Amino acid sequence: MLLTRNNLLLAAFAAFIAWGLAVQSFPVLRFIGYAFTLGAVSTVVLLAAATLLISRRPRPAPTAAQLANKPLFLTPAQWRTEAAAAKRRDQYQPLDLYTSSFVVSQAIDTLLGFALRDFVSAWYRNITTSPAFVNDIDKKIRLAIQELLARLASEDIVNVVVTKIVPIFNAHMRDFDQAERLVKGRSLNRSITESEELDLAIAAKYKDGKLHPAASLSFSDTKSIEQDHLRKLVVRILPELVSEDVLGSRAALVLVKEIIACAVLLPIVQLLKDPDTWNQVVENYGRSALQDRKTVRRMRAALDEHTASPGKARTEADFPRLGPHDSERAFERFVRAIRKAKNLSDARRFRSQVASQLKRESMVEGQDPVYLRRLEMGKRVLDQKITKLALSTGALPGTPLSGEPRKSLDSSKPQTRELTLVEIMHTASGLSYFMEFMDRQQLMTLVQFWIVVDGFRNPLEDDFGDDPIGVSTAPSWTDADRTDIARISEAYMAKAEIDVPTESKQAIRSFLVAGRKATQAQYREARMAILSTQSAVLEQLQTNHYPSFKKSDLYYKFLATDDARITSPDQGAGFDLLDIPQSLSPVKAVKPAPTQP
Incomplete structure (x- = not known):
C-alpha cells in the first residue's frame, strides 16, 4: 500500500x-x-568550519630513495622509449630463405605460416593478441632453416648417400630377408597367411629381436615410444641449429622440442611408415612414367614414319664393322658389303661410319697401320660407290640423267648453300646430333634454353616481341603465359652458362611479382627480355660452337641422314650437303678416281 x-x-x-x-x-x-x-x-x-578553514599543504618533491622504489619504465622518457620499441617489434619483416628463387621462397613462407597458425597461434591468441611472440618464433625457425641449408651446402650429398644411407638400406634389407627366411623357410615356400602375428614373428627374428629404439614388440601402440625417440633426436640436433638464447631458456627449449618432435616430425614419420603412402607414390609416378614412355614411343613412330622414304619404309642395312685384328677374309666380307649397297642413303651412312672410325682410330698411338690402310681403302671404295649411285640416280647437282648429254660438274653445278644452325636444330636428326655435341662440351643448357624459348616464340615475332598484331590490339596475357615465363626464369635464367643482363632479370621479376595485377607493358618487357636472351644464346652457339660442330664426327653423321637434303629455291633440283664441303667428300668430277691396291 x-x-x-x-x-x-x-x-x-x-x-x-x-x-x-x-x-x-x-x-x-x-x-x-x-x-x-x-x-x-x-x-x-563543524562540517562547515572544516570545509572553510582547513587547507591542504603542498607536497614536497620525492627524494632519490623514493624514486628508486618505483619501476624504471614508469618514468616518462623510458615509457616513450618502451612504447616505440613495442611498435617496432610489431612491425616484422620475415627473412627470405631462398633468394635464388622467389617462387620457392614464397612456398616455404606459406608452409611456415600454416605451421605457426596451427601449432602456435591456435593457443597463443587466447593469451594475448600481440604478434611479438609468434614473430619471434618465426624468426628463430628461419634462422634454424638457414643454418640447416648452410650445413647441407657444405656437405657432399652424394658421398653421404653412397657411404652412409645406402649401406644402412642394404643392411636393413639383408637382415629382413634373413628374418623372413627363418619364419617362412629358406626358399620362402611355407604357406603362411599374411597377418599381424606373422609380422610380429618376423620382427622377433629380425637381428635376434634387437629392433630400432622407436619400435617395440611389447607395446601394441608405439606412438609414445616414437615421441620419446624423436625428442631425443631433436635435443641432439637443436644445439647445431638454434642460438644460445633459445637453449638458455628452459621454457623456450621445451616448447620448441615438443612442437618439432610431436607436431611436425611425428606426423611425417607416421605418414612415411604407412604402406599406403608408398603405394600411392609408386602408382602416381609409375602411371606418369608409363604414359610418358607410351608418348615417346608414339612420337618416335611418327618421326620414323615422317622421315621414311615416300615409296616404302626405309630399312637400315646391317653394316659389318672392321676390327684391328681382323683377317683377310673379314676384310673381303667388309668390301663385299660395301659393293652390295643398293641405295645412296645407305652408302652415305656407311661412309660416315667408316670416316668416323678412321678419324678415331688414327688418333690412337701405336695403332696397326694395316688396319688403318684397310679403313682408308674402304673409304675410297665407298666414295666410288657413292659417285656411281649419284650418277645413276641424278642426285649429284648438275649431273644429267641417263640419255641426256653429260656435262662437267664445274660447269653445271648450281649455287648451293649450307644449312644454318637454326635449320639444323629444326630437324630431328640435326637437333639430336647437335645436342650430343653440346653435351660433350657440358653446355647442354644453352640448346635446351633455345628450344624452350623457340616454342614460346610466336611464328612472326622478332627478337623485340613485335608482331603484325600490334600492341594495341594484342590480346592480354593469360595464366598460361605467366606460368611459361615463371618456368623459363626458374629453370634457365639463374644458370651460369646463360648471360642474362640485370635489366632483363628485373623485368621478368617485376612481371612475376605483380601476379594477376601485372600490366600488358610489364608482360611485353618480360617477353622481350626472354627473346633477346635467346638471340644472344643463338649468337653464342653460332660463333663459338657451330664451327667446332662442323668439324666433328657428329656432323658427318648428320650429313648422311635424309634431313641434310634441301631443295634449291632457284633451280628446284635436289642436292645433298654431303657434296658441299670438299673436306667431307673427295668427289671432284664425274669420273671415279682410280683405286690404289
Missing part, C-alpha cells in the same frame, strides 16, 4: 501531538529533544 503526501502529513501531525502529550505527562522527556537538536546543529557547524 503506497503512502500519499496527505497520509505523511497526517502522520507527522499525529506524531507532534503525541510528543507534546508525552512531554506534558513526563517532563523529563524534553531533554531528549534538546540533545537531538544540539547534536544536529553541532554537526552542521
